Amino acid sequence: MKLLVTGGAGYVGSVVVSHLVAAGHAVTVLDDLSTGHADAVPAGAALVVATLRTGAAALLADGSFDAVLHFAAKSVTGESVARPGHYWDQNLGESLALFDAMRQSGVRRIVFSSTAATYGDPEHTPIRETDPTRPVSPYGATKLAIDTVLASYAELHGFGAVSLRYFNVAGAHAGLGERHEPETHLIANVLAVPMGRGGEVSLFGSDYPTPDGTCVRDYIHVADLAAAHLLALDACEPGRHRIYNLGSGSGHSVKEVIDMCRQVTGHRIPVALRPRRQGDPAVLVASSEKILRELGWRAERDLAAMVHDAWTYARRTS
CATH class of the missing domain: 3.40.50.720 (NAD(P)-binding Rossmann-like Domain)
Structure with missing residues (x-):
């Protein structure tokens, strides 16, 4: 076409x-x-x-x-x-x-x-x-x-x-990745720390009604x-x-994302706890049952793959 x-x-x-x-x-x-x-x-x-x-x-x-x-x-x-x-x-x-x-x-x-x-x-x-x-x-x-x-x-x-x-x-494919200015996506911002573009990651709130107290989001x-x-x-x-x-149907917490970035990069990635941001819901996760049922789509790659591919792209383009 x-x-x-x-x-x-x-x-x-x-x-x-x-x-x-x-x-x-x-x-x-x-x-x-x-x-x-x-x-x-x-x-x-x-x-x-x-x-x-x-x-x-x-x-x-x-x-x-x-x-x-x-x-x-x-x-x-x-x-x-x-x-x-x-x-x-x-x-x-x-x-x-x-x-x-x-x-x-x-x-x-x-x-x-x-x-x-x-x-x-x-x-x-x-x-x-x-x-x-x-x-x-x-x-x-x-x-x-x-x-x-x-x-x-x-x-x-x-x-x-x-x-x-x-x-x-999140992630990257075929040498194509995130180049936003300003960058607002969590994974890219967390990976900026081991790339030397920031000293710490801000964590906005740790007392949400989620398993580890941090916001859960879909990736x-x-x-x-x-x-x-x-x-x-x-x-x-x-x-x-x-x-x-x-969507994934379950999502990942901010702490889970940071921990995965630490695991993939081998960097300790310091975290600074900040107050909650106004208007941040505790959980935002989408169901993809309809598109699975009608078109056969589902998310195949997990958080580890997203972080790994984003990290590979960040290092290649630094």
């Missing part, structure tokens, strides 16, 4: 592109490089540097593309609270421009990289697709709005859309996530918007 991947120069997008190219697809990446990196676009894929507003319509106009995989977004929760208007403009506004370009050019298949932040503070865990969506940040709210638009476009314009909702992505290896996107691409069905959660 001929595919357009928006945000394909970013962390998750670039790994998905590498899987698509390996599967024999013809891939064009559309990325404004505001947070992505041109050298992260795998060989065999073309790169067009533009925003969705300025580039999508021209790229899709000839009607030769079969589908779109949409990763382009601003995704830092704290920044979304500080700059909500910017997030609504970039995430929802740019997406609307993309969807309109798809509609006009006759491209009707799309896989959307959504987020489990659409659920907000869950009523129970693991979170299921039928649970209430009450995002607590503008970031989560913009992603939920895009899901809503896709449902409307499926009904009114015959789009075949799949939204994938997940929490924390997925980026290669497993990429595999889910390829399955979702095949599952796009005209006139239908599907939503799937991607």
